[in-house]
Amino acid sequence: MKFKDYPKPSVTVDIIIFTIKDDDLKVLLVKRGVEPFAGKWAIPGGFVKMNENLEVAAQRELREETGVNANYLEQLYTFGDVNRDPRGRVITISYMTLVNSNKIKLKASTDVSEARWFSVYNLSNLAFDHKKILEYSLKRLRWKFEYTTLVFSLLQKKFTLTQIQKIYESVFNKKFDKRNFRKKILSLGIIKPVKEIEEMVSHRPSQLYTFIGEIGDTINII
Amino acid sequence: MKFKDYPKPSVTVDIIIFTIKDDDLKVLLVKRGVEPFAGKWAIPGGFVKMNENLEVAAQRELREETGVNANYLEQLYTFGDVNRDPRGRVITISYMTLVNSNKIKLKASTDVSEARWFSVYNLSNLAFDHKKILEYSLKRLRWKFEYTTLVFSLLQKKFTLTQIQKIYESVFNKKFDKRNFRKKILSLGIIKPVKEIEEMVSHRPSQLYTFIGEIGDTINII
DNA sequence: TGAATAGTGTCTTTCAGACAATATGCC
DNA sequence: GGCATATTGTCTGAAAGACACTATTCA
Numbered sequence: 001m002k003f004k005d006y007p008k009p010s011v012t013v014d015i016i017i018f019t020i021k022d023d024d025l026k027v028l029l030v031k032r033g034v035e036p037f038a039g040k041w042a043i044p045g046g047f048v049k050m051n052e053n054l055e056v057a058a059q060r061e062l063r064e065e066t067g068v069n070a071n072y073l074e075q076l077y078t079f080g081d082v083n084r085d086p087r088g089r090v091i092t093i094s095y096m097t098l099v100n101s102n103k104i105k106l107k108a109s110t111d112v113s114e115a116r117w118f119s120v121y122n123l124s125n126l127a128f129d130h131k132k133i134l135e136y137s138l139k140r141l142r143w144k145f146e147y148t149t150l151v152f153s154l155l156q157k158k159f160t161l162t163q164i165q166k167i168y169e170s171v172f173n174k175k176f177d178k179r180n181f182r183k184k185i186l187s188l189g190i191i192k193p194v195k196e197i198e199e200m201v202s203h204r205p206s207q208l209y210t211f212i213g214e215i216g217d218t219i220n221i222i
Numbered sequence: 223m224k225f226k227d228y229p230k231p232s233v234t235v236d237i238i239i240f241t242i243k244d245d246d247l248k249v250l251l252v253k254r255g256v257e258p259f260a261g262k263w264a265i266p267g268g269f270v271k272m273n274e275n276l277e278v279a280a281q282r283e284l285r286e287e288t289g290v291n292a293n294y295l296e297q298l299y300t301f302g303d304v305n306r307d308p309r310g311r312v313i314t315i316s317y318m319t320l321v322n323s324n325k326i327k328l329k330a331s332t333d334v335s336e337a338r339w340f341s342v343y344n345l346s347n348l349a350f351d352h353k354k355i356l357e358y359s360l361k362r363l364r365w366k367f368e369y370t371t372l373v374f375s376l377l378q379k380k381f382t383l384t385q386i387q388k389i390y391e392s393v394f395n396k397k398f399d400k401r402n403f404r405k406k407i408l409s410l411g412i413i414k415p416v417k418e419i420e421e422m423v424s425h426r427p428s429q430l431y432t433f434i435g436e437i438g439d440t441i442n443i444i
Numbered sequence: 445t446g447a448a449t450a451g452t453g454t455c456t457t458t459c460a461g462a463c464a465a466t467a468t469g470c471c
Numbered sequence: 472g473g474c475a476t477a478t479t480g481t482c483t484g485a486a487a488g489a490c491a492c493t494a495t496t497c498a
Binding site: 161205 | 447448450451453
């Protein structure tokens with residue numbers, strides 16, 4: 001079979017980069033510098049190189065945009081409708097990751113003019129079918145937060161229970177009862193208190209905990 | 223950006239076709255007629271045409287192998303490791319579907335020599351990375367059976383509670399308690415009895431039910 | 445002592461899961 | 472009556488969810 005002779009679609013990876021900033025779930029978008037959709041905001045992405053695995057390509061895009069490596073990266077879905085890109089047939093494999101926004105210093109890559117964090121609850125007018133991709137990724141993110149220990153990819157080594165709860169409240173965009181939430185988290189046996197407490201706060205300092213487990217482990221949280 | 227000038231990977235769709243036959247969960251495999259892996263069994267699939275959406279390509283492959291259209295088709299995962307196909311870079315988007323084996327008359331397509339149903343619990347020595355793909359698809363199938371009404375895509379319009387239970391037992395490869403299972407299914411409010419009972423059986427005939435809802439609806443079943 | 449956040453327990457309801465006897469139709 | 476399968480209810484333990492007050496630190 002001489003499949004080299006057939007015309008082939010282009011293949012890209014897009015990476016949805018989530019973070020929590022100011023108690024709000026945010027996603028990193030880049031402003032397109034070239035047509036099509038010049039001036040519109042888009043999910044960062046780029047072409048997959050011929051000798052590059054898909055996850056490697058996604059990691060590379062992440063690094064180009066943020067300068068950090070993901071400790072969690074998950075393939076989401078592949079979008080390949082014939083007319084999703086006016087330049088021709090482009091099939092994109094979407095990935096998502098979560099980064100700690102403190103560690104990030106945004107830098108513009110070569111073919112984009114700007115990169116910025118956007119609240120996921122206030123998005124509009126994105127390039128391509130990226131709005132649809134983001135809606136899908138938010139569903140997946142919530143699902144992952146219900147069933148896995150993904151939250152710890154957004155926390156420092158030591159953290160408080162309130163910090164966990166605030167992240168959950170940002171991701172689900174709703175409040176949880178403090179007592180029930182803490183009871184549930186503690187019952188999972190995935191965190192343990194450390195011999196330190198919060199410092200430099202003008203109120204009762206809280207107990208610090210550390211995560212014992214692997215990020216992404218399956219476990220019922222909510 | 224003249225992205226037409228870059229070398230591009232080939233893109234295929236593979237389709238995992240599940241059915242229940244003889245109270246056993248089976249998957250359709252085809253015997254490869256050509257190299258690489260000539261003579262090995264493989265998941266059916268083929269190249270995506272340039273003017274063809276991904277789901278359409280998957281539906282087409284399904285029709286070529288079985289002659290039926292899917293009433294349920296779901297994208298699973300995209301496999302794209304650099305060396306997964308010795309002929310070159312091939313990225314494959316996998317889909318899964320469930321068909322009623324009564325309706326199927328298998329036919330060989332052009333580039334395969336034979337198609338057969340295999341028990342998912344007895345697979346070995348498949349072509350490419352297809353073993354890995356099947357393991358992944360079984361996990362997803364089970365997940366879907368826990369949380370959705372997918373089972374009804376395998377049943378006729380009228381069915382018995384025992385038929386539902388037997389399908390679940392095949393999919394999860396374990397037995398369920400009859401009383402608890404029926405209690406649970408009935409509590410969901412997604413089926414209703416019809417004014418007929420089973421005929422032509424040499425034992426107490428059972429009540430027939432019909433499904434009220436959409437296949438794939440989310441709902442907690444197990 | 446006031447401000448700010450940390451930390452904590454009980455009750456009710458729901459659901460999962462264990463468990464066995466009777467009913468019906470056909471031969 | 473014997474065979475084969477259908478149908479049915481109770482109890483227990485676990486977990487979810489509603490709900491409000493006290494504790495601690497700092498300024």
